[in-house]
Structure formats: structure tokens, C-alpha cells
Amino acid sequence: MPRALYTDYPWADIELERAILAEANCELIVAPAEDEQTLAEYARDCQAILTCWAKVTAAVIDAAKDCRHIARTGIGLDNIDVPRASEHGMLVTNVPDYCVPEVVEHTLALLLGLARKIAFYHSETKSGIYNINAALPLERLEDQTVGIIGVGQIGSVFARKCAALGMRVLANNRSREVPECSQWRSLDDLLGQSDYVVLLCPLTPETANLMNADTLAKMKPTAFLINTSRGGLVDHAALARALELGQLAGAGLDVQVPEPPDLSQPPYNDRRVIVTPHAAFYSTRAVEELRTRVARQVVAVLQGRMPENIVNSHLLGGHSPA
Structure with missing residues (x-):
């Protein structure tokens, strides 16, 4: 069974994401803390990482040797070491137009x-x-x-x-x-x-x-x-x-x-x-759209299909992510 790590999220629960990832028979786990050491430990045997604001650093990426995909639940990518992820052949996605x-x-x-x-x-x-x-x-x-x-x-x-x-x-x-x-x-x-x-x-x-x-x-x-x-x-x-x-x-x-x-x-x-407390992105509709699209991105990669909004698409070289 593939596993995906959720580093952090500001909403009440992750049942929406969990239900969508179940379509790919993927178990969704949550990191108990956002420090680099904890994230690296929990990412070790995961095939995907979902992250909101936690920093997915080079150390976390190096530890996640089975990971194929890092999905940002948001627009900006400054919390993800995209060049390091690219070095490891990991796709990185975001949702640049949801809010x-x-x-x-x-x-x-x-x-x-x-x-x-x-x-x-x-x-x-x-x-x-x-x-x-x-x-x-x-x-x-x-x-x-x-x-x-x-x-x-x-x-x-x-x-x-x-x-x-x-x-x-x-x-x-x-x-x-x-x-x-x-x-x-x-x-x-x-x-x-x-x-x-x-x-x-x-x-x-x-x-x-x-x-x-x-x-x-x-x-x-x-x-x-x-x-x-x-x-x-x-x-x-x-x-x-x-x-x-x-x-x-x-x-x-x-x-x-x-x-x-x-x-x-x-x-x-x-x-x-x-x-205001980093609330500009938030509405009921926007958050539901964001969470759904991110989960669908993860499922697509796990099933060997092309996810939307790949930010390091040069890795594909014309091939699917499988």
C-alpha cells in the first residue's frame, strides 16, 4: 500500500483528502510536528508528500527516497526546495489559480x-x-x-x-x-x-x-x-x-x-x-477546491497519470510520471 505524508494543514480534518487518496489505495499519514527531523523521519517510506506551510527542505527530500511527488496545498513554492526535489526526480505541483x-x-x-x-x-x-x-x-x-x-x-x-x-x-x-x-x-x-x-x-x-x-x-x-x-x-x-x-x-x-x-x-x-491571520486565500469554496485538486494530483501520479500544474515539468521529457 502506498503512503502519503501530510506535513501540515490549517483545516479541521483531512477526511476529504483521505477519501480521495483511498481511490489509489493510498494511506495518508500526518506528521506530529513540522521540524525538519520529524518530517524527514515520517517521509522515509512515503511515495508522496502533501505540504501547506511546513518547510520541505533538502534534508527532508533526501530522506524521502521512495517519494515521487511533492504537492503544495497552495500557490507559492518558497517552502519547498524545488531544485533538490528535481535532482531526485520528484515532481512538484501546486494550485496557482484556486483562490x-x-x-x-x-x-x-x-x-x-x-x-x-x-x-x-x-x-x-x-x-x-x-x-x-x-x-x-x-x-x-x-x-x-x-x-x-x-x-x-x-x-x-x-x-x-x-x-x-x-x-x-x-x-x-x-x-x-x-x-x-x-x-x-x-x-x-x-x-x-x-x-x-x-x-x-x-x-x-x-x-x-x-x-x-x-x-x-x-x-x-x-x-x-x-x-x-x-x-x-x-x-x-x-x-x-x-x-x-x-x-x-x-x-x-x-x-x-x-x-x-x-x-x-x-x-x-x-x-x-x-x-489578519494569513486569511486572504480562505473561503469555503476555495479551500474545498484546493484540497480536492491537490488530492487528485497525488492520485494521478500514483496511478501513473499526468497531474495538473507541474512546476518542474522538465523532468518528464515527454513521458508520463509512471
């Missing part, structure tokens, strides 16, 4: 919340302070500029939503291919012109700590930073310092380093910062 509406909506919610100072006013009124002047100034959204860093599937949809609200949309990516509703700008120009800087790019060695002391200092003091992509894109200590110095007006953060962060420390305890 586009949810992330767009969450990002837009953070933007609107910051624009109208919703969280601040809510905090004030709940503590007994009913004062419109406490959060001024407030600006009309259609007079504002949003700068989007990373204009892939999610960034493109978000750009169109912002344009529909009457906002001026600037965009920055490597390809310089952006939606018609936006204008491509260099990173420095985007930072200097935007009232909202939105991070929707992947975490790579090139984008790690993209928002640091130098780049934050290039933002307008009235501007807001929004991150619904990966926590590692932001140097959070630098962000806390920039807020202290008044270099920007606030932030909306759905992703942090580490997760969960120490919420008693800046920037998380700053009243100008909205913090």
Missing part, C-alpha cells in the same frame, strides 16, 4: 479599510471615543493612486478592480506586460507616486525583504503598504521603524514572518496597521 477572487477581495478590503480608517474608528468607538476628527485626513479613493508590485493572475484582476473604482493604477513586474487599465513604472517611480503600495509578487531570493529601510523611505508619508502575498517580502522591523518615523501612514498585513508573529510588538501593535 484568485478571494485574495483580490481580501486585498481590496484591506485597501478600503485603510482608506476609510475603518479599523481605527472601530477601535476608538469600541473604547468609548466617538470622534470623527481622530483619524483625519480622509481622502476620496478615486483621487488616489495604487501601485501594484507583481502583476500576475491576482495582480491583474486586482488592477482592474481598482481601475473600476476610479483609481489610477501603476504596476511593476519583470515582464513589463501589464493590464491596459494600468501603467508600468519602475519600482522607485511606483513607490514615490503611489498612495497605496500593494505586494502581489512571489517570494524569491530577488524579492526577499523587497520592502526594507531604503524602499520604505521612498514611499509618500501619506501612503499605505499592503501585503497579501508572502511575509518575507517585508522587513517588518524596518516597517516598524518607518511607521515610527512617519515615513508612511499605515499598513495592511495578511502575511508575516514568523506566523504567528508576536502581536504585542511593532508593527503589529501599531493602531495604524491592520493585521
Whole structure:
């Protein structure tokens, strides 16, 4: 009987995945901890690994000598050593398009919340302070500029939503291919012109700590930073310092380093910062789709068929994964 290891998951149970994997007579086991040593031990005799946020490192991959497939229950791949998996001939898959509406909506919610100072006013009124002047100034959204860093599937949809609200949309990516509703700008120009800087790019060695002391200092003091992509894109200590110095007006953060962060420390305890618990991807529909598609990917590989969304497809060389 083949076995698959589930490294970690944020939902209540894994009965959905277990039922689908049973179609391939595959036993699904769960690691009791997410440290490298534990994952390596539990991966030793598994033919597949399903992972959400736990780090599937070179050591874990080296230990999993029978593994043919690592399935990421999500979009980003920064927690998987894809080159090492490729060296071992392991297919790596993800689900890059399952939660586009949810992330767009969450990002837009953070933007609107910051624009109208919703969280601040809510905090004030709940503590007994009913004062419109406490959060001024407030600006009309259609007079504002949003700068989007990373204009892939999610960034493109978000750009169109912002344009529909009457906002001026600037965009920055490597390809310089952006939606018609936006204008491509260099990173420095985007930072200097935007009232909202939105991070929707992947975490790579090139984008790690993209928002640091130098780049934050290039933002307008009235501007807001929004991150619904990966926590590692932001140097959070630098962000806390920039807020202290008044270099920007606030932030909306759905992703942090580490997760969960120490919420008693800046920037998380700053009243100008909205913090949500890595929830942008979540909806009932999105999570069911994600879990089902990942389990189907694993079954496909176990049965010698081609799974969807292979990120290291060069391994196939025109052949099936059997």
C-alpha cells in the first residue's frame, strides 16, 4: 500500500483528502510536528508528500527516497526546495489559480479599510471615543493612486478592480506586460507616486525583504503598504521603524514572518496597521477546491497519470510520471 505524508494543514480534518487518496489505495499519514527531523523521519517510506506551510527542505527530500511527488496545498513554492526535489526526480505541483477572487477581495478590503480608517474608528468607538476628527485626513479613493508590485493572475484582476473604482493604477513586474487599465513604472517611480503600495509578487531570493529601510523611505508619508502575498517580502522591523518615523501612514498585513508573529510588538501593535491571520486565500469554496485538486494530483501520479500544474515539468521529457 502506498503512503502519503501530510506535513501540515490549517483545516479541521483531512477526511476529504483521505477519501480521495483511498481511490489509489493510498494511506495518508500526518506528521506530529513540522521540524525538519520529524518530517524527514515520517517521509522515509512515503511515495508522496502533501505540504501547506511546513518547510520541505533538502534534508527532508533526501530522506524521502521512495517519494515521487511533492504537492503544495497552495500557490507559492518558497517552502519547498524545488531544485533538490528535481535532482531526485520528484515532481512538484501546486494550485496557482484556486483562490484568485478571494485574495483580490481580501486585498481590496484591506485597501478600503485603510482608506476609510475603518479599523481605527472601530477601535476608538469600541473604547468609548466617538470622534470623527481622530483619524483625519480622509481622502476620496478615486483621487488616489495604487501601485501594484507583481502583476500576475491576482495582480491583474486586482488592477482592474481598482481601475473600476476610479483609481489610477501603476504596476511593476519583470515582464513589463501589464493590464491596459494600468501603467508600468519602475519600482522607485511606483513607490514615490503611489498612495497605496500593494505586494502581489512571489517570494524569491530577488524579492526577499523587497520592502526594507531604503524602499520604505521612498514611499509618500501619506501612503499605505499592503501585503497579501508572502511575509518575507517585508522587513517588518524596518516597517516598524518607518511607521515610527512617519515615513508612511499605515499598513495592511495578511502575511508575516514568523506566523504567528508576536502581536504585542511593532508593527503589529501599531493602531495604524491592520493585521489578519494569513486569511486572504480562505473561503469555503476555495479551500474545498484546493484540497480536492491537490488530492487528485497525488492520485494521478500514483496511478501513473499526468497531474495538473507541474512546476518542474522538465523532468518528464515527454513521458508520463509512471
